[in-house]
Amino acid sequence: MMRTVAVLGVLIAVGTLKLPIESNLAALHRQEHFRGVEFNLDLREKIGQLGFIAALSGFRAMVADALFIQAFAAWENTEWGRMLLLFRHITTLQPRVLLFWDTAAWHMAWNASVAAMNDQTQPRLALRVKAQREYFALGKDFLERGIKNNPDRPDLYEALARLYKEKYKDHERASEYYAKAAALPGAPTFDRRFSAYELSYCEGREREAYERLRRLYDEGPPERLPTLIKRLKFLEDKLGMPQEQRIPDKEDKIAK
Amino acid sequence: MTDAEHASTLQPFNASTSAKRYRPFSFSRIYAITINTVTELTRLKVFYVLLIFALLLIGSSIFMAQFSFQQEFQILKDVSLGAISLFTSLLAIVATARLLPQDIEDRTVYTILAKPVPRLEYVLGKISGVLLLLAISTVVMGAAFLLVLYTREQAVMHATLRQMSGAPPDQVADAMRTIRSSAFNIDIFPGIVIIYLKACLLAALTLFVSTFATSNIFTIVVMAFIYFIGHLQATARDYWLQEHSSGLVTRVFLAVVALFFPDLQAFNLVDDIVAGTAISLAVFAKTAVLGVFYTVIYTLLAAFVFYGKEL
Amino acid sequence: MTNPAVAVHGLTKIFSVPFHRQSIVAVKDLNLRIEPGEVYGLLGPNGSGKSTTLKIILGLVSPTRGRTEIFGRDSRLVESREAVGFLPENPYFYKYLTGKETLLFFGRLCGLRGAKLKNRVNELLDLVGLSKARNRRLGTYSKGMLQRIGLAQALIHDPRLVVLDEPTAGVDPAGSREIRDLILDLKQRGITVLLSSHLLAQAQEICDRVGILADGVLVREGHLQELIAIENQTEFVIADASDELVREIESFVNRSRAKLIERRKSTTTLERLFLEATAKNDEGVTKQK
Numbered sequence: 001m002m003r004t005v006a007v008l009g010v011l012i013a014v015g016t017l018k019l020p021i022e023s024n025l026a027a028l029h030r031q032e033h034f035r036g037v038e039f040n041l042d043l044r045e046k047i048g049q050l051g052f053i054a055a056l057s058g059f060r061a062m063v064a065d066a067l068f069i070q071a072f073a074a075w076e077n078t079e080w081g082r083m084l085l086l087f088r089h090i091t092t093l094q095p096r097v098l099l100f101w102d103t104a105a106w107h108m109a110w111n112a113s114v115a116a117m118n119d120q121t122q123p124r125l126a127l128r129v130k131a132q133r134e135y136f137a138l139g140k141d142f143l144e145r146g147i148k149n150n151p152d153r154p155d156l157y158e159a160l161a162r163l164y165k166e167k168y169k170d171h172e173r174a175s176e177y178y179a180k181a182a183a184l185p186g187a188p189t190f191d192r193r194f195s196a197y198e199l200s201y202c203e204g205r206e207r208e209a210y211e212r213l214r215r216l217y218d219e220g221p222p223e224r225l226p227t228l229i230k231r232l233k234f235l236e237d238k239l240g241m242p243q244e245q246r247i248p249d250k251e252d253k254i255a256k
Numbered sequence: 257m258t259d260a261e262h263a264s265t266l267q268p269f270n271a272s273t274s275a276k277r278y279r280p281f282s283f284s285r286i287y288a289i290t291i292n293t294v295t296e297l298t299r300l301k302v303f304y305v306l307l308i309f310a311l312l313l314i315g316s317s318i319f320m321a322q323f324s325f326q327q328e329f330q331i332l333k334d335v336s337l338g339a340i341s342l343f344t345s346l347l348a349i350v351a352t353a354r355l356l357p358q359d360i361e362d363r364t365v366y367t368i369l370a371k372p373v374p375r376l377e378y379v380l381g382k383i384s385g386v387l388l389l390l391a392i393s394t395v396v397m398g399a400a401f402l403l404v405l406y407t408r409e410q411a412v413m414h415a416t417l418r419q420m421s422g423a424p425p426d427q428v429a430d431a432m433r434t435i436r437s438s439a440f441n442i443d444i445f446p447g448i449v450i451i452y453l454k455a456c457l458l459a460a461l462t463l464f465v466s467t468f469a470t471s472n473i474f475t476i477v478v479m480a481f482i483y484f485i486g487h488l489q490a491t492a493r494d495y496w497l498q499e500h501s502s503g504l505v506t507r508v509f510l511a512v513v514a515l516f517f518p519d520l521q522a523f524n525l526v527d528d529i530v531a532g533t534a535i536s537l538a539v540f541a542k543t544a545v546l547g548v549f550y551t552v553i554y555t556l557l558a559a560f561v562f563y564g565k566e567l
Numbered sequence: 568m569t570n571p572a573v574a575v576h577g578l579t580k581i582f583s584v585p586f587h588r589q590s591i592v593a594v595k596d597l598n599l600r601i602e603p604g605e606v607y608g609l610l611g612p613n614g615s616g617k618s619t620t621l622k623i624i625l626g627l628v629s630p631t632r633g634r635t636e637i638f639g640r641d642s643r644l645v646e647s648r649e650a651v652g653f654l655p656e657n658p659y660f661y662k663y664l665t666g667k668e669t670l671l672f673f674g675r676l677c678g679l680r681g682a683k684l685k686n687r688v689n690e691l692l693d694l695v696g697l698s699k700a701r702n703r704r705l706g707t708y709s710k711g712m713l714q715r716i717g718l719a720q721a722l723i724h725d726p727r728l729v730v731l732d733e734p735t736a737g738v739d740p741a742g743s744r745e746i747r748d749l750i751l752d753l754k755q756r757g758i759t760v761l762l763s764s765h766l767l768a769q770a771q772e773i774c775d776r777v778g779i780l781a782d783g784v785l786v787r788e789g790h791l792q793e794l795i796a797i798e799n800q801t802e803f804v805i806a807d808a809s810d811e812l813v814r815e816i817e818s819f820v821n822r823s824r825a826k827l828i829e830r831r832k833s834t835t836t837l838e839r840l841f842l843e844a845t846a847k848n849d850e851g852v853t854k855q856k
Contacts, residue, residue, distance in 0.1 A: 003564045007557060014553055015515035018546075022519045023497065025542055026490055033533045034525050039491055056487045058341055058454075058520075061334035061527040068331070072323065096531035099326050153532070278646040279678065288675035292661070299663055362659040367720060370625045370653035370730075371676045374645045566582075567627045 036095050036149060047089050055093055064093040068100070071107075080112040084138065091142065098155045101146030109139025109163055136167050157181035158191060161198070171201040192216065193228060200231045210235040217247060278372050285373055286381045293385020294392075297351050306343050307393065313339040314400050325412045326438045332408060333444070333530045336401040340448065341526070343397065344390055344455035345483070351389070352462040353475040355382050356562065365567060379463070379559040386459045387551075394452045409439040443533075446540045447526035453547030454523035458483070460554035461518070467561040486520035489513055518550050570639035572728045572759035573607075573624055575599035577633035580619055580783075593619040595783040597633070601761055601776075603727065606754050608770040608791075609763040611780035617763040618656065620780070621732055624761075625653055637728060649677065652721030656732040658713065662706035666697050666716050669705060670723055677724035691719040695749065711742025718749060729753060731762040735769055740841050747773055771795070804833055 029035045037043070037060065044052040047063065055063045071086040087104035094100055116122075116131035143160040150156055161177035164170040178195035181187050193216060199209035213232050216223045229247070236246050297303060314336045323331070359365040368378060413435050420428050462479050469475040495502075496510035522543055529535055578597040583590040594616040601607045609617050622628040624635045626642040640647035660669050670688040679687060692698045695715040705713065714734060721729055734750070735743040750760055750773050764770045770777065771791065778788040787794065805812075813830070820827045 003561065007561060010553075010557060010560075011516060018518075018549075019493070019514060021546065022490075022522065023493065025522055025546060026494075026519070028539060028542065029522065029525070032536060032539050034528045034535075034539070035490075035521060036528075039488065039521075053484075057483070058345075058487070058524040058527075059338050060524070061530065062338040065331045065334050068327070094527065094531060096528045096533050097330065098532065099330055103327075278649045280645075282678065284680065285676055285678070288672060292672055295663070296661060363655050363657065364660060366622075366625075366627060366655040367653065367658060367660070367673070367717075368676060369627055370648060370651070370655075371673065371724070372645050372649040372678075373676050566629075567622070 033096060033150075033152065037093060043092065046092060051089075060093050064090050064097070064100070067093070075107065075111075078115060080107075080115065080135075083107055083112075087142070091146065095146075095149035098146070098150060098153060101142055101150075101156055102159050105139040105142040105146070105159060105163065107139075108135050108142060109167055113139075113167070136163070139163060139167075152184065154181035154184040154187040154191065157184070158187075161194070165198060171198045172205075175199040175202065189222075193223065193225070197227065197231055200235055206235055206238055210239060210241075214247075280374070282377070286377050286384065289368075289373075289378060289381025290384040290388060293355065293382050294389050297385065297389050300351065302350055303347065303389075306347055307396075310339040310343040310397055311400055314397065314404055325416075325435060328408065328412075329405070329439050330530070332405060333401075334527070336397075336404065337444070337447065337451070337526050337530065340394060340397045340401065341451045341454075344394060344451060345458055347393065348386065348390060348455040348459035349462050349476060349479045349483075352383075352386050352459045353466055353472050353479065355386070355463065356466050357469070357472055357475075360567065369567070375563050376559045379555065379562055383460060383463055383555050383558070386463075387456055390452060390455050390459065394448065394455075398448055405439055409435065412439075441529070441532070443529045443535045444526070446535050447529040450523050450525050450540070450543055450547070453544055453551070454520065457518060457520075457523070457547050457550045457554070460551040460558070464554045464558040464561070467558050467565065482517065483520065485513060486517045487524075489517040489519045490521045493519070522546060569603065570636075571600045572603045572605075572638060573599065573601040573761060574636045574639075575620070575624070575633070576635070578620065578623060578630055578635060579632040580616070580623060580628070581631045593783055594623070597780075597783070597785055599778060599785070599788075601759060603638075603759050604754070604757050605775040606750065606760040606762070606773055608774035608777040609761065609780060610765065610767065610770055610777055611763075612765060615780040616783040617780055618732055621653075621730055621761070621763055625651065625730060649724060650726050651728040651730060652724065652726040654714070654717045654721045654729070654731045654734060656736065658717045660705050660713070660716065660720070663704055665702050665704055666692065666708070666719075667701040669716060670719055673720040674723045679724065687723060687725075691722055694722075694752075695719045696745065709742075711738045711745065714738055714742065714746055715749075718746070722753075726758070728759045728761065731760065733764055733766075734762055735764070735766055740838050741845070743769060744838075744842065800828065 026035065037055075039052070039056050043055070047055065047067075051063045051067075054060075067086050067090050071083050071090065074082045074086060087100070087107070090100050091104060113132045113135035116135055117128050119128055119131070122128050122131070140160070140163060143156050143163060146156045147160065157177045158181045161174045161181065164177065165174035175195045175198035178191050178198060182191035182195055196209060196212040196216060199205055199212060202209065210232070213228060213235065216228060217232060232247055316335070356365075359368070365378075369375065413432060416431055416435060417428070420431060458479070461482065462475060465478050465482075466472075466475045469478065492510045493514040496507065496514050502510075525535065525539075525543065575597055578594055578599075579592070580594040581590050581592050597616075597620060599620075609620065611617050619628060623630050624637065624642055626645070626648060629643065635642040637647045638650050640650075661672075664672065667688060670691060671684060674684045674687060689698075692701050695718055697712060697715055697719070700708065700712060705716065708716065718729075718731075718734070721731075731750070735746055738746065747769065750762070753760055754773075762770070762774070774791050776788070776790050777794065779786050817827060817830065
């Protein structure tokens, strides 16, 4: 009897001791981008009982992968609606896997949108365009939420920049997002250049774009790629720059 | 020579110095029980079934070639690490649940404790045996996983080299680097260590439960319950610590869960590690220390209850 | 005065059964003293408290009241156990270990190591006659062999006291005889033996002193021969007596104040007959009569 009381006492004492430690550790985990998934009724509703229990027990990744394989099969059947639903679950379960956000956005903004545009069952062009733009928006949404969950990594910023550039033809936003990507550790070197290129297509921001490109040019030969030279030359002509301030002509020959 | 004749030629040795031989704490005593426990557990059928299942799961990831290599590597890593996690958690519970009850039922515990072996050392020896077995299993499965990952990585790299045979060298280098970085991530190692520590915690907790449980099934059912609730403890704890206007019964229930159950979600870091989240030394060290702390506490509690147990 | 091998002072053990109002009194105010070098038999029916008493002496169970000591050291101290070896009832060692591995394991628990341990193990395997079976798993051992390996592990650390709980229960006559011989050999070497049994005929053959427990109380105790001697009767065993001699002795007795109670042929025991009949010759074949 005494022993039982002693054991309970120890458990309560240890419990009280560990409570703040666990809370702090959980906060630290969340701060470092771990444990971002909330196990609540909402999640359980979305992915069902079995998936919820499996995810809860530390097999969240496997559940997401299983759903991903299903999404792959759905893609083979061009079931865009089902794919959308599955990718919503997948990204909820694994918010830190860039691949899932990227693939989801790709399927929506690049694949589904094209399928909608070429949809033989929809004779009216206006409605096809509308559907296409809806898919663009869904892709954009995936990437924006992906960025919210992964603010520390450049990949999704790049993907969003690409989406703005290729689908929305919005060079300003594209430039903005390439710049954001470039500011993060591990960003590839071309992000800075691409940001500047995109800016060079924006009306009214030629001077700013020129300054950025020129700065890159001044860094040396690694940055003096053909496209960079071409854009510099284009801007120099558009801005009507005096000859002494322009980059050497011989670069022209290389560009040609 | 008959038995009787032979026997009387035996000399009792050092009977007078035997009083000096007893040492209050002896690693070699604990070690003898540890090794014995490992041998005993490797004879369990369930050990082999689980191990083969885990290895099969890891090996099956080879058949994921239909996806892009990033997707394939993602699935391979998730499945393998999930298998390691599942195996170690299950084995920790199932193997430990029967350790003490089996010895008590078979009465081998009498022969051991009738020797000058303190009960604490007996418990330490038993749990060390389980932890050692779990460590060996983790290393074996980890090695199998790395082998499969390496094999697939090499295969993808060779296929890509062939495809890019006309491309400029820096592009090829870039591609190789992308493949390598999406395959192997050094942070997987601390992730596996955390998985192991979670299994250690479960083993120690199972040992504690088995000291007052009435049967093996009881222990396992209780541990299944604790496993489930332990994964919800963080949610319960957050809910309780925030000021919610919930009823008294709910608040008491949440308090009980928060106080008595370990936060098992703290040890589920490997999914995010595979996703590319870097694990800092601070995070790893704090999580590891928590795991070790729980393991030690539960083991001591088990020893304490066992100390007073009527055999 | 040297310490007794075992001393039991006012030992009481009450087991409280949860959810029942009545507790079980297993042992009631027991006092015992076993001197070094003797063979003591603790006898009694099942449930009389024999096993409980042994377990308390070995520190496996704690007393409700009173205390027990081994060579002057309290049983509750772990070090008291390095002078005692225990063979429990129906022991079940790890089946997958061989005889040799089992003894090595127990030897290590007692702090033995290296060459000393190996030599000790070989000695004991010879002593209990299991040298040939040393590399066979205990799962293949007969009951008698298991009892013998059990005895060997009890002796591994050269204890001065050996406690045996029902050492011959379930063992066939040949095996029983071997165990009995081993016990007598232990006695010859000065080792104290405390055994519990309900096989009274066998206990009678080896014990010096006995104590009879019934319902946890020591009802009789003393030297065996004194206890079972029928005070007023005398036995003679005479070989090659002629009929005339027998008649003379009978009439002699009838003329005195003594009364002749019985005259009969001496008997061997059924056990000796059995062993003789089932003895195997050198090739291991049962001898024909």
